[in-house]
Amino acid sequence: MTDQTLMWRIAGGSGDGIDSTSQNFAKALMRSGLNVFTHRHYPSRIRGGHTYVEVRASNEPVRSRGDGFNFLLALGDSFARSEQDGAYYGNEKVKPLTESLADLNEGGVVLYDTGFFEEADIAEIRLEERAEENGWHVYPMDLRGLAREHGREVMRNTAGVGAAAALLGQDTGYFEELVREAMSGEVMEANLTILEMAYEQASEFEFSHDLRVPTGGHDTDQALMSGSNAIAYAALDSGCRFIAGYPMTPWTDVFTIMSQNLSEFGGVAEQVEDEIAAASLAIGASHAGVKSMSGSSGGGFALMSEPLGLAEMTETPLVLVEAMRAGPSTGMPTKTEQADLEHVLYTSQGDSNRVVFAPGNLEEAYEQTRTAFQVAYDYQIPAILLYDQKLGGEMRNVDVDFFDREPDPSLGATLTEEEISEAAHHESGKFERYRHDPDDGVSPRSVPGQTGGRFLASGNEHNAVGHISEDPDNRKAQMDRRVRKLERVRAELDDSEHSHQTHHGPADADLGMLVWGSQQDTVFEAVDRLNAAGHEVKALGVSDMLPYPETEVRGFLESVRECVVVEMNATGQFRGLTQKELGQYGEKLASLLKYDGEAFEPGEVVEGFESSIDGGQPAAGNMRFVPAAGD
Amino acid sequence: MSTFTAIGEDREIDQEEFTPGVEPQATWCPGCGDFGVLKALKGAMPEVGRTPDETLLVTGIGCSGKLSSYFESYGFHSIHGRALPVARAAKLANPGLEVIAAGGDGDGYGIGGNHFMHTARENHDMTYIVFNNEIFGLTKGQTSPTSPKGHESKTQPHGSAKDPVRPMSLSLASGASYVARTAAVNPRQAQEILVEAIQHDGFAHIDFLTQCPTWNKDAKEYVPYTDIQDSDEFDLDTGDRREAAETMYEAESRLYEGEVLTGRFYHDPDRPSYGEEKRAQGDVPEEPVAERYFEDGEWERTADRLIDRHT
Numbered sequence: 001m002t003d004q005t006l007m008w009r010i011a012g013g014s015g016d017g018i019d020s021t022s023q024n025f026a027k028a029l030m031r032s033g034l035n036v037f038t039h040r041h042y043p044s045r046i047r048g049g050h051t052y053v054e055v056r057a058s059n060e061p062v063r064s065r066g067d068g069f070n071f072l073l074a075l076g077d078s079f080a081r082s083e084q085d086g087a088y089y090g091n092e093k094v095k096p097l098t099e100s101l102a103d104l105n106e107g108g109v110v111l112y113d114t115g116f117f118e119e120a121d122i123a124e125i126r127l128e129e130r131a132e133e134n135g136w137h138v139y140p141m142d143l144r145g146l147a148r149e150h151g152r153e154v155m156r157n158t159a160g161v162g163a164a165a166a167l168l169g170q171d172t173g174y175f176e177e178l179v180r181e182a183m184s185g186e187v188m189e190a191n192l193t194i195l196e197m198a199y200e201q202a203s204e205f206e207f208s209h210d211l212r213v214p215t216g217g218h219d220t221d222q223a224l225m226s227g228s229n230a231i232a233y234a235a236l237d238s239g240c241r242f243i244a245g246y247p248m249t250p251w252t253d254v255f256t257i258m259s260q261n262l263s264e265f266g267g268v269a270e271q272v273e274d275e276i277a278a279a280s281l282a283i284g285a286s287h288a289g290v291k292s293m294s295g296s297s298g299g300g301f302a303l304m305s306e307p308l309g310l311a312e313m314t315e316t317p318l319v320l321v322e323a324m325r326a327g328p329s330t331g332m333p334t335k336t337e338q339a340d341l342e343h344v345l346y347t348s349q350g351d352s353n354r355v356v357f358a359p360g361n362l363e364e365a366y367e368q369t370r371t372a373f374q375v376a377y378d379y380q381i382p383a384i385l386l387y388d389q390k391l392g393g394e395m396r397n398v399d400v401d402f403f404d405r406e407p408d409p410s411l412g413a414t415l416t417e418e419e420i421s422e423a424a425h426h427e428s429g430k431f432e433r434y435r436h437d438p439d440d441g442v443s444p445r446s447v448p449g450q451t452g453g454r455f456l457a458s459g460n461e462h463n464a465v466g467h468i469s470e471d472p473d474n475r476k477a478q479m480d481r482r483v484r485k486l487e488r489v490r491a492e493l494d495d496s497e498h499s500h501q502t503h504h505g506p507a508d509a510d511l512g513m514l515v516w517g518s519q520q521d522t523v524f525e526a527v528d529r530l531n532a533a534g535h536e537v538k539a540l541g542v543s544d545m546l547p548y549p550e551t552e553v554r555g556f557l558e559s560v561r562e563c564v565v566v567e568m569n570a571t572g573q574f575r576g577l578t579q580k581e582l583g584q585y586g587e588k589l590a591s592l593l594k595y596d597g598e599a600f601e602p603g604e605v606v607e608g609f610e611s612s613i614d615g616g617q618p619a620a621g622n623m624r625f626v627p628a629a630g631d
Numbered sequence: 632m633s634t635f636t637a638i639g640e641d642r643e644i645d646q647e648e649f650t651p652g653v654e655p656q657a658t659w660c661p662g663c664g665d666f667g668v669l670k671a672l673k674g675a676m677p678e679v680g681r682t683p684d685e686t687l688l689v690t691g692i693g694c695s696g697k698l699s700s701y702f703e704s705y706g707f708h709s710i711h712g713r714a715l716p717v718a719r720a721a722k723l724a725n726p727g728l729e730v731i732a733a734g735g736d737g738d739g740y741g742i743g744g745n746h747f748m749h750t751a752r753e754n755h756d757m758t759y760i761v762f763n764n765e766i767f768g769l770t771k772g773q774t775s776p777t778s779p780k781g782h783e784s785k786t787q788p789h790g791s792a793k794d795p796v797r798p799m800s801l802s803l804a805s806g807a808s809y810v811a812r813t814a815a816v817n818p819r820q821a822q823e824i825l826v827e828a829i830q831h832d833g834f835a836h837i838d839f840l841t842q843c844p845t846w847n848k849d850a851k852e853y854v855p856y857t858d859i860q861d862s863d864e865f866d867l868d869t870g871d872r873r874e875a876a877e878t879m880y881e882a883e884s885r886l887y888e889g890e891v892l893t894g895r896f897y898h899d900p901d902r903p904s905y906g907e908e909k910r911a912q913g914d915v916p917e918e919p920v921a922e923r924y925f926e927d928g929e930w931e932r933t934a935d936r937l938i939d940r941h942t
Contacts (some may be wrong), residue, residue: 223941241920242724244716265931266916266923268723268909273749277716280709284720287707288728289689289921292720309711342724403938407930409923416925417636430650430703447726447921448687448705448721449635458708459692467654467700468708565666599699 013077075503115144377412664841667815712743
C-alpha cells in the first residue's frame with residue numbers, strides 16, 4: 001500500500017495556520033477522490049513551538065497514521081524563541097525542519113521555505129549531506145517572499161500548498177475551489193494568485209522524485225471530519241440539548257462544537273466555573289427533563305468524581321465524555337495516551353455503577369455516543385464515552401450517508417403526567433420513584449413540574465419515595481436493584497445485532513492481539529501486514545469497558561495460543577481489566593505498551609509483535625513489551 | 632397546553648400542603664434555628680402562589696440539607712456545596728419551575744464558595760437560603776467559614792486565626808441582585824423576606840441566621856435583633872450599591888460583637904436574570920427546553936444542518 005500512499009507533512013509553529021492549511025489540503029484530496037487520514041502533533045503553547053499535521057492519502061482505505069511520512073512542507077516557526085546558551089530548547093526556529101527530518105522516510109521529498117530558513121540554518125543542519133545519505137529530494141523555494149510580493153506574509157501557507165501540488169503532480173483545481181468557498185474579495189484574489197504563482201514556480205524544478213498524488217474516485221459523497229465532530233453530532237442526534245463544561249485540552253473540541261451548534265438546535269450550552277459545576281449542571285438539567293451531557297479530560301474528570309457518584313445514587317441519566325491525554329496530573333496536555341481507563345471505571349466513592357464505552361474510530365465514536373445516550377436514559381445510569389487526543393483530533397473522510405439517521409429524543413424511563421397518575425404513590429401522595437420491585441432494576445422517574453410526580457432525589461440511601469433511609473433491608477434492596485441495571489445493560493449489549501467489539505484478520509489464526517479505543521485501526525493495519533508477511537494473527541478491538549464483554553473476549557482468547565494487548569499506557573490497564581473480568585488468562589496475555597505521547601504507527605506494532613514472538617524487546621521507538629505471566 | 636400542568640396552576644394554596652406526610656417531623660435538635668427556616672418557607676409559598684408540584688428545592692449536605700426532606704415539593708438533596716449548580720441548570724431547563732436552593736454556611740461559603748460566587752454573578756432567577764449558624768453542626772461542632780476569629784473547636788484547638796467570611800459583601804460583589812439577612816428568632820421578618828426573595832426575578836440570597844443550640848449559640852444570643860429598615864441608625868437606600876456595601880460591612884462586623892442586624896441590604900429589581908439575558912441573545916429558546924421531550928414535533932438532525940460543511 002505504501003507505494004500508492006502519500007504521507008504529506010506540513011510543519012511550522014503554533015499559530016502559523018498549520019492546522020487549517022492541512023484541513024484544506026486533506027479536503028482537496030478527498031474531493032479529488034482519495035481517502036484521507038490526518039495525524040496532529042502540537043505543543044501546549046499558543047504561539048510557536050513545532051507543530052505538524054500529517055495527511056495520509058490513498059485510493060485504498062486509510063484508517064491510521066502511516067509509518068513516518070514521505071513529503072515534507074517545512075514552513076518554519078514564526079514565533080520561535082531565540083537560541084541562547086544553556087537554554088534547553090535549542091534552536092526552535094529550525095525545528096520544523098530538523099525534527100521532521102528525523103522521521104522522514106528514505107527517498108522522501110522536502111520542500112522548504114528559503115524565505116524563512118537561511119543558508120546558515122541549512123548548513124547547520126547538514127541538509128545537503130543528509131539528503132544524499134537518505135535519498136531525499138530537496139526543493140528550496142522562497143514561499144515567504146512570494147506571499148509577501150502578491151499578498152501578505154501569512155499567505156506563505158497557500159504558496160506552500162501550491163508548490164506541493166506542483167511537485168506532486170496534482171492540479172490546483174480543488175485547492176482553488178476551497179479558497180473561493182472560504183474567502184472573498186482581495187484576500188481571495190491574493191490567495192488565488194499566490195497559489196497559481198507557487199504552482200508555476202515549483203513546476204520549473206527538474207523533478208528527481210517519483211512520488212505523485214495517487215488518483216482515486218468515491219462512489220458516494222464524502223465528508224471530512226474529526227472524532228470530536230462525530231461525538232458531538234451523535235449527541236445532537238440523540239436529542240442532547242444541554243451541555244455544561246469547562247475548557248480543557250483535548251475535550252475542548254467536543255465542548256466547542258456543541259456550544260457552537262446547540263442554540264441552533266434549540267438547546268443550551270453553559271461554560272461554567274469548574275468541572276464539579278459542569279457535571280452538576282448536567283445532572284440538574286437532566287433531572288429537570290432535558291437530555292444532558294458534560295465532559296472533560298483527566299484532570300477535569302477527576303473533579304467530576306463526586307457528581308458522577310451522585311448521578312449513580314440518584315439514578316439521574318447522564319452522559320459524560322472523557323478525552324484522555326498523557327498524565328499523571330497535567331502530564332502532557334496535547335499528547336495522547338490511554339491511561340485514564342481505571343480512573344473512569346472506578347472513580348467516586350462506593351461501588352461504581354456506570355457504563356463505559358471506548359470507541360475505536362470515528363464511526364464507532366458516533367454509534368457508541370448514541371448508545372451511551374440511549375443506555376443512560378433507558379437505565380437511568382451514567383454512561384461515559386472514553387476517547388483520547390488521537391481519536392478526537394484525527395480527521396478522516398466518511399460516507400455522508402452514514403449520518404442519515406433518525407434523531408432519538410426519547411427520555412427513556414420517564415413518565416408522562418398521565419402515566420404518573422396511574423403509577424404507585426405512597427399514601428402521603430409522594431410518587432414512588434425508587435421502587436424495589438422492577439425486574440430490570442429501572443424504576444421510572446417523573447420530572448419536576450409534572451402534576452403528582454413529587455419525589456426526593458438524594459445522594460443518601462433512600463426509600464421508595466426518595467426519603468433518606470438507613471434501614472438494612474431497604475439498603476440491600478436498593479443496592480441490588482441498582483446493580484441489576486448494569487446486568488441488564490450487559491444483556492442488552494450482548495443481544496444487540498451490532499456488537500461494539502470488532503474482529504479483524506483470519507478467524508483461524510492462533511495468535512491474537514487485543515486492542516481497545518483509538519489504537520484499534522492502527523493495530524488492524526498491522527495485522528494485515530503481519531498476515532501478508534506470513535504470520536497468522538488476528539485482532540479483537542474492544543469498546544465495551546463496562547459492562548465488560550466477557551463472552552466475546554473469552555471466545556477470542558480461547559481461540560488463540562498467545563495474545564498481545566496493545567495499549568498506550570505504562571501499566572497495562574486493559575490487560576489488568578481483562579484478567580480481572582475473566583479471572584484467568586494471565587499466562588496468555590502479554591502487553592505491548594507505549595506512553596511517550598505519540599500514537600503507535602502500524603509499523604511499530606508489526607515490529608513490536610514480531611520481536612515479542614521471539615520474547616525480546618522491540619528495538620524501535622519507545623515501546624515496551626511485558627511478557628505474559630510465567631513466560 | 633403545557634406539558635407540565637402543575638406549572639402556573641392558579642388555585643388556593645394551603646401551607647400545610649408543604650408538610651410531607653411521609654416525614655412530617657424533622658430530626659433537628661430542640662431549639663434549632665432550622666425550624667425557623669422551614670416554617671418561614673412554608674408560610675411564604677402560599678403567599679407567592681406556588682404549589683409543591685411546581686417547586687424544586689435543591690439542598691446541600693448537613694442539617695440544613697435535610698430541609699428538602701421536611702418540605703413537600705420536588706426535592707433534590709445533592710452533594711456538599713453543589714446545590715447551586717444543580718439548581719441553576721434545572722431553572723435553565725425549565726424556567727417555569729420555582730427553584731429554591733438551600734444549604735449551610737460551610738456548604739455555601741466554604742466548599743461551595745466558587746459556585747456561590749458564579750451563580751450570583753450569573754444572576755439566575757432563583758432563591759438561595761444559607762443557614763448561617765457559624766458552625767459545622769452535623770459533624771459535631773467544628774469551626775466553619777462564618778465562625779468568629781479565635782473560635783476554638785476540636786479542629787481549631789488554638790482558635791481560628793482567620794477572619795470570618797463576609798457573606799453579604801461577597802454576594803453583593805459577586806453580582807447577586809437581592810441580598811438580605813434574617814434570623815430564625817424573627818419569624819415574621821423571615822417570611823416577608825422569603826416572599827420578596829422568591830418573587831424577585833434574579834438571584835436572591837438570604838443569609839439566614841439559624842442558632843445551633845447544641846454546638847454554638849442558642850436563640851437568646853440572637854436577641855435583641857434589629858431590623859435595619861426599622862432602625863433610626865440606618866437610612867439605607869437598598870438600590871444604592873455603595874450604601875449597601877457599607878451597611879453590610881457594619882452588620883457583618885457587629886454580629887461578632889453581639890449585635891444582630893437584619894433586613895434587606897440590597898435590591899436591584901432592574902437587572903435582567905441570566906435566563907432573560909440568554910433568551911434575549913438567542914442562546915436559549917423561548918419555550919422551555921424540557922417541554923419538547925413530551926410533545927410531538929420535529930427534531931433537528933445533523934444530517935440536514937451540519938454535514939454539508941464537511942463535504
